Amino acid sequence: MPDTVSVQTVRKMSLLGWRAASRLRPLASYSWSVCRKLSKCYVTVSSSVTSQNFASRDVLFLTPCSFLQCQNRYYAKGKDKKGKNKQTKVHVTEAEMSELVNVTKMNDQFSQLVEDLKQDYIKNLSLRTAAGSLEALPVVLEGDEYPLNEVAQIFRKSPQVVVINAAAFPQALPSIAKAIRESGMNLNPQQEGTSIIVPIPKVTKEHRENLAKSAKTLCNRCKDHLRDAQNQFIRKVKNKEGTVSEDLNHNVQLKIREIADGYVKEAEGLMTAKQKELLQTSK
Numbered sequence: 354m355p356d357t358v359s360v361q362t363v364r365k366m367s368l369l370g371w372r373a374a375s376r377l378r379p380l381a382s383y384s385w386s387v388c389r390k391l392s393k394c395y396v397t398v399s400s401s402v403t404s405q406n407f408a409s410r411d412v413l414f415l416t417p418c419s420f421l422q423c424q425n426r427y428y429a430k431g432k433d434k435k436g437k438n439k440q441t442k443v444h445v446t447e448a449e450m451s452e453l454v455n456v457t458k459m460n461d462q463f464s465q466l467v468e469d470l471k472q473d474y475i476k477n478l479s480l481r482t483a484a485g486s487l488e489a490l491p492v493v494l495e496g497d498e499y500p501l502n503e504v505a506q507i508f509r510k511s512p513q514v515v516v517i518n519a520a521a522f523p524q525a526l527p528s529i530a531k532a533i534r535e536s537g538m539n540l541n542p543q544q545e546g547t548s549i550i551v552p553i554p555k556v557t558k559e560h561r562e563n564l565a566k567s568a569k570t571l572c573n574r575c576k577d578h579l580r581d582a583q584n585q586f587i588r589k590v591k592n593k594e595g596t597v598s599e600d601l602n603h604n605v606q607l608k609i610r611e612i613a614d615g616y617v618k619e620a621e622g623l624m625t626a627k628q629k630e631l632l633q634t635s636k
Contacts, residue, residue, distance in 0.1 A: 442611070443604050443607040443608045443611055444604075445601075445604045445605055445607075445608045449601060449604075449605070450605050450608060452596075452597055452601075453589070453590045453593050453596075453597065453601075453602065453605050454586050454589060454590055454605065454609065459582075459586050459609070459612070460612070462582050463579060463582060463612065463613060463616040464616070466575055466578050466579055466582065466616070466620075467575065467579075467616055467619050467620050467623070469575070470571060470572065470575040470620055470623055471623060473571050474568065474571065474623065474627050476489055476490070476536075477536060477538070477567070477571075478564050478567055478568055478571075478627060478631065479538065486538065487501055487502075487507055487515065487517070487533065487536075487551070488500060488501055488502040488507060489501070489502070490532045490533065490536055491532060492504055492505075492525055492528045492529050492532050493528045493532075494522060494524070494525045494528060495524075501517070501529060501532065504519065504521070504522045504525045504529070505517045505518055505519040505521070505522065505525065505529060505549075506518040506519075506521075510550075512553070513552060513553045514550060514551070514552060514553065515550075515551040515553065516548055516549070516550055516551070517529060517533075517542075517548060517549040517551065518547065518548050519547055519548065519549065520547040520548075523547045526544055526547070526549065529542075529549055530542045530544060530549055533549070533551060539554055539560055539563075540552075540553075540554070541554075561631050561632055561633070562632070564631045565627075565628045565631045565632055568624050568627045568628050568631065569624060569628070571624075572620055572621065572623070572624035575620045576617050576620055576621075579613055579616055579617055579620070580613065580617075582613070583609055583610060583613035586609050587606050587609055587610070590602060590605050590606050590609065591606070
């Protein structure tokens with residue numbers, strides 16, 4: 354029968370000193386797992402011991418405390434990036450906001466700015482210059498501004514040519530030509546008598562990219578207008594400090610920013626959709 358070292362034996366050995374007990378150490382291949390203080394030494398439980406004199410079972414052996422160091426390592430937890438820049442929703446009722454700001458007027462103003470962006474995209478950022486794309490171009494006539502279709506007739510002569518007949522108001526011809534050149538549609542109108550001939554250029558990759566950049570420029574301008582409107586309403590709320598509780602005043606300001614952020618995201622969505630259309634990407 355192989356010899357077995359029990360806890361009682363080790364306790365006795367500990368009294369004789371660590372030198373006698375340490376003789377067990379060369380007989381085992383071990384892994385540090387559990388440490389107990391026994392007298393002035395540590396007793397470590399090994400999960401595997403192989404030796405010609407010992408069976409494969411748990412065995413206790415001694416190591417002087419001066420030689421054994423038990424160290425716990427603590428690893429820093431990674432930051433939760435999902436919650437980064439996450440804004441908490443502000444719970445303010447419309448009735449509470451109405452005490453400090455005209456909510457309907459504010460939403461109408463924000464909504465109109467986004468609608469203006471939509472109209473700019475329709476009028477100014479078109480791959481194909483159809484007759485309908487030119488109809489709403491503003492033309493100055495005798496000091497007033499009119500849509501092009503009110504001062505001239507517009508029709509397509511061929512797939513590559515649009516003709517604008519301004520026989521009814523020939524004095525508007527310079528203004529019509531100027532409006533077409535500055536429309537951002539990459540057009541070069543040519544006057545022939547009381548008509549203006551508009552050749553339709555082929556859609557190149559460079560032209561698409563330029564239109565996509567224009568879409569971003571128009572979107573940024575819309576966002577700037579939204580922020581200006583937002584700050585205008587926030588200033589009105591700040592001017593009413595003292596008329597309501599401080600918490601309500603602060604929460605209304607946060608709510609105005611939250612509402613404006615929603616319209617900014619809508620404008621960015623319009624820009625992304627327009628750029629995909631112009632660049633013909635499916636991403």
